[in-house]
Amino acid sequence: MADSKGANPILDDTYTYVCASSELEEDDLIEFETGEETFVVGRGEGNVYAVEGICTHAYAELADGELDGTCLTCPLHFACFDIRDGSVLEGPAETPLRVYGAIEMDGSVWVSTKRG
């Protein structure tokens, strides 16, 4: 991972470099960790989004699921979340996912560890 944020004021200290934009194609999911938190970053309908990486229903890594547009489907029991706001679109999960700030800039994807 790169550690240079340049002098861009939008990228404060809460942002972490995730990947090059070219590595995150439409409907791709990438997992990354900072400290004890796991995130999943996805590109849906052209935009990048970040949510917590572990399903709120039971233990499943959401990066192993599927993103179709903005619907993130858990690989274990197939709950569906809206990756834009973390809301549950279809059970069995009942609790929304935490949402984090995600920015695409100068060919790179960055995620804030601060909740969006």
Ligand code: FES
């Ligand atoms: S663990 Fe994700 S729906 Fe059950």
